[in-house]
Amino acid sequence: MKLSKRGEYGLRAMVALASQPSARDLLQAKEIAERERIPVKFLEQILLALKNAGLLGSRSGAGGGYYLARSADQITLGQIVRVLDGPLAPIRCVSKVAYEPCACPDENTCGLRLVMLDVRNAISDILDQTTLVDVARRVELVRVAKAD
Amino acid sequence: MKLSKRGEYGLRAMVALASQPSARDLLQAKEIAERERIPVKFLEQILLALKNAGLLGSRSGAGGGYYLARSADQITLGQIVRVLDGPLAPIRCVSKVAYEPCACPDENTCGLRLVMLDVRNAISDILDQTTLVDVARRVELVRVAKAD
DNA sequence: CTAAATCCTACTAATTCTGTAGGAATACTC
DNA sequence: GAGTATTCCTACAGAATTAGTAGGATTTAG
Numbered sequence: 001m002k003l004s005k006r007g008e009y010g011l012r013a014m015v016a017l018a019s020q021p022s023a024r025d026l027l028q029a030k031e032i033a034e035r036e037r038i039p040v041k042f043l044e045q046i047l048l049a050l051k052n053a054g055l056l057g058s059r060s061g062a063g064g065g066y067y068l069a070r071s072a073d074q075i076t077l078g079q080i081v082r083v084l085d086g087p088l089a090p091i092r093c094v095s096k097v098a099y100e101p102c103a104c105p106d107e108n109t110c111g112l113r114l115v116m117l118d119v120r121n122a123i124s125d126i127l128d129q130t131t132l133v134d135v136a137r138r139v140e141l142v143r144v145a146k147a148d
Numbered sequence: 149m150k151l152s153k154r155g156e157y158g159l160r161a162m163v164a165l166a167s168q169p170s171a172r173d174l175l176q177a178k179e180i181a182e183r184e185r186i187p188v189k190f191l192e193q194i195l196l197a198l199k200n201a202g203l204l205g206s207r208s209g210a211g212g213g214y215y216l217a218r219s220a221d222q223i224t225l226g227q228i229v230r231v232l233d234g235p236l237a238p239i240r241c242v243s244k245v246a247y248e249p250c251a252c253p254d255e256n257t258c259g260l261r262l263v264m265l266d267v268r269n270a271i272s273d274i275l276d277q278t279t280l281v282d283v284a285r286r287v288e289l290v291r292v293a294k295a296d
Numbered sequence: 297c298t299a300a301a302t303c304c305t306a307c308t309a310a311t312t313c314t315g316t317a318g319g320a321a322t323a324c325t326c
Numbered sequence: 327g328a329g330t331a332t333t334c335c336t337a338c339a340g341a342a343t344t345a346g347t348a349g350g351a352t353t354t355a356g
Contacts, residue, residue, distance in 0.1 A: 061323025209354025
């Protein structure tokens with residue numbers, strides 16, 4: 001039930017990119033790494049994976065960096081987590097994307113499977129519905145509330 | 149976001165114990181292992197852990213075995229998973245039982261943390277509410293429906 | 297006493313996780 | 327075109343975790 005560092009760093013980076021004043025601006029790996037305290041070279045790999053998955057775009061060379069491939073309200077946390085940590089489902093036999101049969105004789109009467117399906121759906125309901133904009137907005141809400 | 153084999157096997161074993169005709173009857177590790185296709189020695193370790201956690205009781209010696217330490221409606225899947233796989237929370241900074249601070253400067257304005265808190269609560273809402281009886285009952289419901 | 301079971305601990309092989317390292321390729325600036 | 331800054335790509339490494347195996351000590355029924 002755990003999110004890897006890879007997944008966590010990737011999410012933080014994506015949120016950082018979405019929280020830019022002008023959301024399509026690019027950020028360098030180095031900047032993100034410093035801001036979020038992530039080892040640069042590790043972050044590079046992560047950003048690269050996100051790029052190859054089509055969630056990020058990039059510009060090489062001096063003055064280059066990364067930017068969101070789509071607008072922030074079109075990118076969900078579920079997409080990011082799947083790229084970096086694999087399927088959301090706690091067991092493969094309830095995964096929509098990476099289904100694999102489990103050992104039980106009949107999946108339809110496997111009680112455990114039914115519960116885990118609920119779990120996988122509960123996780124998906126959150127992560128596949130929450131976009132980077134939603135995350136940024138929540139941060140703003142809290143910040144405003146605290147200013148009172 | 150994954151349940152280990154250890155956790156899965158443990159859950160299956162507990163469900164098996166709860167699904168006995170007379171729910172307080174004991175089952176031997178060997179029986180459970182065969183029925184659920186789990187390596188016996190591995191299962192032994194798991195049952196032992198569940199016993200030390202107070203979820204199972206046992207009788208040693210010939211004719212011995214394991215039994216539920218409490219009635220099946222007093223044992224939740226959440227309890228079992230925590231024993232075998234640790235905290236439910238996807239990141240430690242949102243764990244109720246095993247809290248640890250994360251790297252972000254202010255946890256209250258960390259958007260990622262807020263979302264992960266939702267996830268951890270969604271998981272807990274299911275696993276801490278679902279008892280072994282609930283699982284057994286769901287299996288029955290499906291079985292009856294199929295018989296029609 | 298013997299057999300059958302749990303109890304307990306140590307070990308191992310494989311995999312995954314969390315990075316490091318080094319350089320190739322690309323593009324901006326002068 | 328040279329120099330510099332950045333992404334891109336791959337390989338490697340140490341640590342941790344996972345999924346068992348192994349072997350015997352202990353307990354109890356018959």
